[in-house]
Amino acid sequence: MKKRNIKRQLIAVLSAILILITIPQFIFAQKKANVVILATGGTIAGAAGTGVQSGYTSGQVTIDAMVNAVPDVLKLANIKGEQISNVGSQDMSFEIMLKLAKRIAELTAGNAVDGIVITHGTDTMEETAYFLNLVCKTDKPVVLVGSMRPSTAVSADGPLNLYNGIAVAADPNAKGRGVMLVMNDWIHSAQTLTKVSTTAVQTFMSPIRGLIGTTAYGVNEYYRYPYSKFGAKSEFNVDGVTKLPRVDIVYGDVDMSADLIDASVEKGAKGIVIAGVGNGNMNKAALDACTRASKKGIVVVRSSRVATGNVGRNVEVNDDELGLVASADLNPQKSRILLSVALLKQRNLKDIQRLYYEY
Structure with a gap:
């Protein structure tokens, strides 16, 4: 009888321990992350007259309607939506980008x-x-999502992109990976991604440094962290900034004229990015114009119109002698963003060149 009682007591103790172990795990499994969606418009919020036409109007659908189209996202996280703007991204502006940066700083400041x-x-x-990767100081996931087909299209890609984007934003393992883009099951770093097709669903690639990871119906797998500086390690600050300095991009081609470079200087550009041929090259007339601009205090960055590769300093152009900056692995559009932010502070050319190596 005594042995039987001891056995029962042992079973009771083990059962209690099992309950104590299981309950916290169950509670943790049931706890959902809090994710805020900041809507700006774009094709993901676009609408067309039929489900099979190529033409559509961007920014027609509100964030509430997009979330309601994917009710399963409510199983991933507690969702709150805010409409920051509702424009096609061809009309994206620094004003909206600064507004996004400010709102992200406010939302991520606490634990909510x-x-x-x-x-x-x-x-x-x-x-x-x-831009957000340069100026947002949080290590919490910031994820951009979009689509190549409007919300009304047959086989619209927006709903699943939104679902996967929320899954990444709600994932603790996404923390500390900088600003990311999630589309078509791929997770890109803001540092490496670029758009490579005008219409294809798989429009984004990270051709030089590869993906951050993949996501399939909300199941995420990560390969790496970004290589360059971002987030809390970034030296850039846009608190109180309402306008960014003007930086122009001039496209390089055969027998290019120097007139556009001179015009940018005359119109008040503080910086110029050359989308050069090959390794950031340009003809003598353009190179002379860039040298004149540099002597006037205009920062000139040599980037490349080529899709992949690194623009090296002092390779085919004597940057030291002419007073120019090499863009390293940043394409012209990202080179412009970095230079626009860099020029918020007085910097010499050596310091600006350092930024292109580090960011």
């Missing part, structure tokens, strides 16, 4: 929000993503 999702058009998404 675990991640941010931004719905955005694809045309200029890489520029907004890179």
Whole structure:
């Protein structure tokens, strides 16, 4: 009888321990992250007259309607939506980008929000993503999502992109990976992504440094962290900034004229990015114009119109002698974003060149 009682007591103790272990795990499994969606418009919020036409109007659908189209996202996280703007991304502006940065700083300052999702058009998404990567100090996930087909299209890609984007923003393992873009099951870093097709669903690639990871119906797998500086390690600050300095991009081509470079200087550009041929090259007339601009205090950055590769300093152009900056692995549009932010503070050319190596 005594042995039987001891056995019962042992079973009772083990059962109690099992309950104590299981209950916290159950509670943790049931706890959902808090994710805020900041909507800016774009194709993901677009609408067309039929489900099979190529023409559509961006920014027609509100964030509430997009979330309601994917009710399963409520199983991933507690969702709150805010409409920051409702424009096609061809009309994205520094004003809206600064507004986004300010709102992200406010939302991520405390413990109430675990991640941010931004719905955005694809045309200029890489520029907004890179800008936010430079200026947002949080290590919480900030994820941009978009689509190549409007919400009314047959086989619209927006709903699943939104679902996967929320899954990444709600994922603790996404913390500390900088600003990301989630589309078509791929997770890109803001530092490396670029748009490579005008219409294809798989429009974004990270051709030089590869993906951050992948996501499939909300199941995420991560490969790496970004290589360059971002987030809390970034030296850039846009608190109180309402306007960024003018920086122009001039496209390089055969027998290019120097007139556009001179015009940028005359119109008040503080910086010029050359989308050069090959390794950031240009003809003598353009190079002479860039040298004149540099002597006037205009910062000139040599980037490349080529899709991949690194623009090296002092390779085919004597940057030291002419007073120019090499863009390293940043394409022209991202080179412009970095230079616009860098020029908020007085810097010499050596310091600006350092930024292109570090960011």
